Amino acid sequence: MEIFFTILLLTLMVSLSGVITRILPFQIPLPLMQIFLGALLAWPHFGLHINFNPELFLVLFIPPLLFSDGWKTPIKEFLKNSKEIISLAFILVVITVMGIGYLIYWMIPNITLVSALSLAAVLSPTDAVALSGIVNEERIPKKIIDILQGEALMNDASGLVFLKLAIAGAMGTMKFNISSIFLEFLKISIGGLLTGIIVTWGYSKSLRIITRWSGDDSATQTILLLLLPFAAYLIAEHIGVSGILAAVSSGMTIGQSNIIRNAPLSMRLRGNSIWTMLEFIFNGMVFIMLGLQLPDIISSSIIKAELDPTINIWKLFTDVIIIYIALMTLRFSWLWLMKKISLKFMKKRSMLFGEYTTKEILIASFAGIRGAITLAGVLSIPMFLKHNPFPSRYQLVFIATGVILLSLIIGIIFLPLLLKGIIISDRYFYQKEEIMAKAIAAEAAIESLYKTEERLANNSKENIDTQILNEIISLVICNLRRRIDRYNNLENTLSIENLERRIRLNALHAERSEYYHLRAQQKISNETLIKLLRDLDFLEALLVENNN
Structure with missing residues (x-):
């Protein structure tokens, strides 16, 4: 009963967070509001404490969210920007793990190299969900947002893979050298991508058989679709490859295949609405869970710092600021270097970085916000290492949490300022293309x-x-x-379509009111009313969607 009550309460908080952000006289990004509500629930007065299981968190929330992001990612644009995405999601992650890892090792005297590399690994992934909560993606130029989304899809896996490799090296389950790490990384990454493709292929075959047997049973088909990202993740993890990349490749595969296109209409309509709802709930719960952990993380870190005479709690706050500045400096430097390399050595097949202005490089740098994967990764670091406490674990958790919050706050302050005055022509381009x-x-x-x-x-x-x-x-x-x-007659088309859309919506509202009036007069049955209203809802959804 307690678990059921907790789930209901968290779902309620996710719903209320959206309402609160809209009614406040000042603007607060949705992720920050959800973190605040989670911290408020965990405050001693309310006393809602949830034992955070990182493995369960990764299985429950991350696969469907990454699957959905992969589904919405156009494979052609992803491949078109593959050089830029690889440079950020893999090469920059390697540089971050090594560079920031050794900086942490040098900066914090009592931390071991394994702990420093583990912290750098969980700090390397960026979070596109947190970014979209701070600024609307439509405000960011397409040449930036496409790369940021592709990076966020891939660097989650690369960061967690390096975390696993660092812990495995510390436990002695694998040799800690460059060649073995590189081979293991390739095996885990490529294996995860292939697993997602194979599982999705198996799903498509089974869906055809089920459709042939059950006919237009959209409920069963939709449930199977919801289980697909979990199946890809769990199978990949079971065979020892990246479950995160399996979920991503599964979503990208199903988005580019004929599976959904050939599915029954009822399944497509139901599936889209359910995925939209789940995305909102899961995204919200991720940040509320982060807020729920904050009081415990801060209090336990302060207590342990007081017990350890070599640690100063104010030094931990300073470490958070220095590490965040180092992450942003490294990211900006890497983007600037990629721009120079592209302009000087890649004139025929230059990267998009070559077109970036200094302002756009700053936008792409501050958009590297840390979020749910960083929290889940640092909390997944084991308590014990070879029967001894994992060295400096509470410091790692405190610093990672601090970097997440600081990146959110800095993003809230600087991204709107940097985006001010930037004219986005992408929206008109899409309308013209449509x-x-x-x-x-x-x-x-x-x-x-x-x-x-x-x-x-x-x-x-x-x-x-x-x-x-x-x-x-x-x-x-x-x-x-x-x-x-x-x-x-494209020049007048957009204004004409907007006028026509307003008139059609007005007519639909009048029809809906009349249907209710006819039911009240008992001229039509309730069953007829439900069918007529459903048809109107489909038409209105189409008109509203075209207006967005």
């Missing part, structure tokens, strides 16, 4: 309709009145012609 695609699709549809008209007219078995057929075909073609005319 209208162009609709016009081309309309031409293909018109050509298909002429062939259909000819086939039906020559088919004696159909027994269709030619005049009625011509009227229906003409009506459909007339609607399709409007799409083509919109593209040919």
